[in-house]
Amino acid sequence: MSEMLKVAVLGARGRMGTAAVAAIDGAAGMELVAALGRKDPLDVLVDKGAQVVVDLTVPGSTEANVRFAVEHGIHAVVGTTGWDAARLAALAELLAAHPETGVLIAPNFALGSVLATHFAARAAKYFESVEIIELHHPGKVDAPSGTALRTAQLMAKARAEAGVPAAPDATETALDGARGASVDGIPVHSVRLAGLVAHQEVLLGSPGEALTIRHDSFNHASFMPGVLLGVRSVGARPGLTVGLDGYLDLEG
Numbered sequence: 001m002s003e004m005l006k007v008a009v010l011g012a013r014g015r016m017g018t019a020a021v022a023a024i025d026g027a028a029g030m031e032l033v034a035a036l037g038r039k040d041p042l043d044v045l046v047d048k049g050a051q052v053v054v055d056l057t058v059p060g061s062t063e064a065n066v067r068f069a070v071e072h073g074i075h076a077v078v079g080t081t082g083w084d085a086a087r088l089a090a091l092a093e094l095l096a097a098h099p100e101t102g103v104l105i106a107p108n109f110a111l112g113s114v115l116a117t118h119f120a121a122r123a124a125k126y127f128e129s130v131e132i133i134e135l136h137h138p139g140k141v142d143a144p145s146g147t148a149l150r151t152a153q154l155m156a157k158a159r160a161e162a163g164v165p166a167a168p169d170a171t172e173t174a175l176d177g178a179r180g181a182s183v184d185g186i187p188v189h190s191v192r193l194a195g196l197v198a199h200q201e202v203l204l205g206s207p208g209e210a211l212t213i214r215h216d217s218f219n220h221a222s223f224m225p226g227v228l229l230g231v232r233s234v235g236a237r238p239g240l241t242v243g244l245d246g247y248l249d250l251e252g
């Protein structure tokens, strides 16, 4: 019988962590060796021989958690938000000193969301106007969502590379926030509504037509196949991968 992959979850009592603990517990070939909360020491990861850690915590904790994992040769699959360019650059530098360790930073583990972002990036250069609306449960602590940030960044990059001019917008006066947050020039609007889980609409418009790319996560089960794919793959992918699309063949 082949050996079980030893997996630990950080943020194990949160919304995502609870679902991930159950998914890993029930997954073939994996053994859940630790399920840690905010007050548990990270040394447990080493004591329990974790080979992969899944970080589902909060933006203020995730960087230190991942740094600890990498420094101890533990691969990391990270769903937590807050990984801006400076944090990613520092992590890439750390990984250069630990070339056998892999880290996946996945703003969204839901396959449909990964595809929606991919399609939005592909479509971005063909339309005059693009805007993003992300809609989440009111317990979410960050805005805009990590998914919306990444989607906007990829769309803005595609438009810049294609030489698309700034979207038309005659707004001269507006209340603060009325046009959303500008992410690389793309307006991103954040809705927090009881009853929602995680949803996003990318709006693309040109004279006479509009395309809407919408994805809905109705519950946290939507994220679990991506979490398990990340856990199974990260050991064979040394270095830093941003986005679950890095583990998928979306062009094939």
Ligand SMILES: NC(=O)C1=CN([C@@H]2O[C@H](COP(=O)(O)OP(=O)(O)OC[C@H]3O[C@@H](n4cnc5c(N)ncnc54)[C@H](O)[C@@H]3O)[C@@H](O)[C@H]2O)C=CC1
Pocket: 010, 011, 012, 013, 014, 015, 016, 017, 036, 037, 038, 039, 056, 057, 058, 059, 061, 065, 078, 079, 080, 081, 082, 106, 107, 108, 109, 110, 146, 223
């Ligand atoms: N990549 C993806 O597909 C998804 C990512 N997320 C992200 O995952 C993160 C967690 O989301 P939720 O589960 O909804 O939040 P949550 O607030 O329900 O859970 C976070 C948990 O982490 C714990 N925690 C905080 N610091 C910790 C530390 N240093 N060590 C261990 N545990 C710690 C908290 O006590 C809490 O139980 C957020 O950043 C969210 O945006 C959420 C859903 C999907």
Ligand SMILES: O=C(O)C1=N[C@H](C(=O)O)C[C@H](O)C1
Pocket: 081, 107, 108, 109, 136, 140, 141, 144, 145, 146, 147, 148, 197, 198, 199
């Ligand atoms: O906090 C959440 O719930 C989610 N967070 C991630 C994000 O910020 O994009 C992924 C998903 O949207 C759910």
